[in-house]
Amino acid sequence: xxxxxxxxxxxxxxxxxxxxxxxxxxxxxxxxxxxxxxxxxxxxxxxxxxxxxxxxxxxxxxxxxxxxxxxxxxxxxxxxxxxxxxxxxxxxxxxxxxxxxxxxxxxxxxxxxxxxxxxxxxxxxxxxxxxxxxxxxxxxxxxxxxxxxxxxxxxxxxxxxxxxxxxxxxxxxxxxxxxxxxxxxxxxxxxxxxxxxxxxxxxxxxxxxxxxxxxxxxxxxxxxxxxxxxxxxxxxxxxxxxxxxxxxxxxxxxxxxxxxxxxxxxxxxxxxxxxxxxxxxxxxxxxxxxxxxxxxxxxxxxxxxxxxxxxxxxxxxxxxxxxxxxxxxxxxxxx
Numbered sequence: 001x002x003x004x005x006x007x008x009x010x011x012x013x014x015x016x017x018x019x020x021x022x023x024x025x026x027x028x029x030x031x032x033x034x035x036x037x038x039x040x041x042x043x044x045x046x047x048x049x050x051x052x053x054x055x056x057x058x059x060x061x062x063x064x065x066x067x068x069x070x071x072x073x074x075x076x077x078x079x080x081x082x083x084x085x086x087x088x089x090x091x092x093x094x095x096x097x098x099x100x101x102x103x104x105x106x107x108x109x110x111x112x113x114x115x116x117x118x119x120x121x122x123x124x125x126x127x128x129x130x131x132x133x134x135x136x137x138x139x140x141x142x143x144x145x146x147x148x149x150x151x152x153x154x155x156x157x158x159x160x161x162x163x164x165x166x167x168x169x170x171x172x173x174x175x176x177x178x179x180x181x182x183x184x185x186x187x188x189x190x191x192x193x194x195x196x197x198x199x200x201x202x203x204x205x206x207x208x209x210x211x212x213x214x215x216x217x218x219x220x221x222x223x224x225x226x227x228x229x230x231x232x233x234x235x236x237x238x239x240x241x242x243x244x245x246x247x248x249x250x251x252x253x254x255x256x257x258x259x260x261x262x263x264x265x266x267x268x269x270x271x272x273x274x275x276x277x278x279x280x281x282x283x284x285x286x287x288x289x290x291x292x293x294x295x296x297x298x299x300x301x302x303x304x305x306x307x308x309x310x311x312x313x314x315x316x317x318x319x320x321x322x323x324x325x326x327x328x329x330x331x332x333x334x335x
Contacts, residue, residue, distance in 0.1 A: 005048070005185060006048075007181070007184060007185075009045070009173065009177065009181050010045060010048055010049065012172075012173075013045050013049065013169055013170070013173075014049055014052065016169060016172065017049070017053070017169060020154055020155070022122070022154060022155055022167040022169055023046075023053065023055060023122055023124065023167060023169070024121075025053050025054055025055075026053075026054045026055065026056075027053075027055055027056070027120075027121055027122055028055070028056045028058070028118065028119055028120040028121060028122075029046065029055050029056065029057050029058070029120060029121075029122045029123075029124055030058050030059070030060055030111065030114055030115050030118060030120040030122070030123045030124070031043050031046060031057060031058070031059050031060070031123075031124045032059075032060055032061075032062070032107070032111060032123060032124065032125045032126070033059050033060070033061055033077050033080075033081075033088075033126075034061065034062075034073075034077075034126075034190075034192065035061070035073050035076050035077045035080075035189065035190030035192070036126075036189055036190060036191075036192055036195075037175070037178050037179050037182045037187075037189045038126035038127070038128055038131075038170065038175065038178045039125070039126035040080070040126075040182060040187050040188070040189050041126065041170070041178040041181045041182050041187065042124060042125075042126040042169065042170055042178075043057075043059065043080075043084070043086075044084075044181075044182075044185060044187055045169070045170075045181075046124065046169075047084055047086070057086055058086065058087050058088070058089070058114075058118050058120060059077070059081045059086050059087065059088040059089070060088070060089050060090075060091065060110065060111065060114045061073075061074055061077040061078070061088065061089070061090045061091070062090075062091050062093070062106070062107045062110055063090055063091065063092045063093060064093050064096070064097065064103050064106075065092065065093050065096055066096065066103075066194060067192075067193060067194060069193075073190050073192075074090045074092075076188070076190045077090070077190070078090065080188065089114055091110040091114070093106060100200060100202065108158065108159075108166075111123045111158060111164075111166070112158055112159060112162065112164065115158065115164045116164075120164065121163070121164055121165065122164065122165050122166075122167050123158060123164060123165070123166050123167070124167050124168070124169060125166060125167075125168055126168075126170055126178070127152050127168040127170065127171060128170045128171065128173050128174060128175050128177075128178055129170075129171055129172055129173060129174050129222055129223055129226035130174050130175035130176075130206075130210075130222050130226075131152060131175075132152045132171055132225070132226040132229050133210065133221065133222040133223075133224075133225035133226050133229070134202055134205045134206055134210065135152055135202075135229075136225050136226075136228065136229045137205050137209065137210070137225065138201060138202055138205055143293075143294070145281075145294075152168060152171065152229065153168075153233050154167065154168055154171055155167045155168070171226070172226070174222050174223065175222075210222065239274060239275070239278055240278070242275055243275050243278040243279050243282065246267060246268070246271055246275050246279050247279045247282055247283075249264075249267045250263060250264045250267040250268050250279060251263055251264075251279065251282075251283055252264075253286070260329050260330055260331040261283060261287050261329070261330040261331075262327050262328070262329055262330075263280070263283060263300070263327065263328040263329075263330070264326055264327055265303075265304050265305075265323075265326050265327065265328060266326050268280075268304050269304050269305065273301075276301055276304065277297050277301060280297050280300040280301060281297045283300070283330075284296055284297065284300070284315070287315075287317075287319065287330060288315055288316050288317045288319065296315055296316070299312045299313070299315070299321070300312070300321060300328065303321055303323055303328050304328070306323050307323070308323055308324070308325060309322070309323060309324075310322070310323045311323070314332075315330075318332055319331065319332050320332050
């Protein structure tokens with residue numbers, strides 16, 4: 001690749017990595033590369049910064065087999081990695097996943113498998129501030145609570161029981177900036193036609209809603225929304241810690257499948273409403289298989305101050321919650 005060029009974006013990402021401790025010195029890093037401008041820009045930045053950090057870099061590309069050119073796309077990524085002296089693995093989907101969510105779950109399973117094979121402690125993805133803004137809007141319109149609105153953290157565990165982290169070093173760059181970076185350094189990118197397909201909700205947000213917001217409301221809408229997600233991330237972390245402590249005081253999970261869930265009312269009644277809701281949602285998420293909605297949580301909130309003997313109508317799965325003195329008892333789940 002010749003002598004490493006340097007730019008304001010190199011310096012910015014280098015500072016961000018130091019400030020947030022995203023990729024430790026000498027780490028084995030698996031970089032997820034689709035071939036688009038964000039992931040190719042990320043890979044180039046990590047290759048250029050590698051002499052300062054001593055990372056060991058490996059690449060994984062996921063072929064969803066959604067497009068006729070997907071095999072050529074995978075070959076493009078492999079050739080790019082060969083030119084840059086990087087090992088690359090291609091994973092090919094064994095089925096055509098019907099939804100974006102299912103495809104994403106498959107990708108992250110692949111990341112976990114390859115990271116384990118290669119002894120990588122971090123998986124780096126090319127998500128940007130633009131992705132963060134789009135995800136916040138997408139989750140807001142779906143009715144997500146604050147947990148959904150925090151939208152793409154700088155780093156998180158790859159899975160609940162995983163020691164591998166997903167890191168997103170480009171979260172304060174917009175897609176326009178990664179495009180300019182790729183043009184500045186004449187980086188080859190693979191155009192993905194599915195990004196223009198407005199049958200996908202996220203693409204309609206990217207192609208129609210965000211440009212409308214930028215034109216009519218705020219030219220910096222992407223960064224404003226991304227900053228909102230950043231603020232919410234810290235607030236959700238605080239609330240989750242506080243809710244965890246309250247959960248331990250107020251909730252008695254069943255020791256066996258035959259037993260009931262028991263929720264003590266007095267600790268919850270004296271807590272702020274936000275914590276009550278968060279604790280009760282956690283109970284419902286563990287107790288019922290179906291997706292927990294706002295109305296399900298509010299049924300339990302109402303029982304915190306209801307007279308003795310009050311009961312809810314059935315939750316998904318058939319359970320009913322009944323007030324017994326200072327306790328709410330949830331029973332009657334389908335086996």
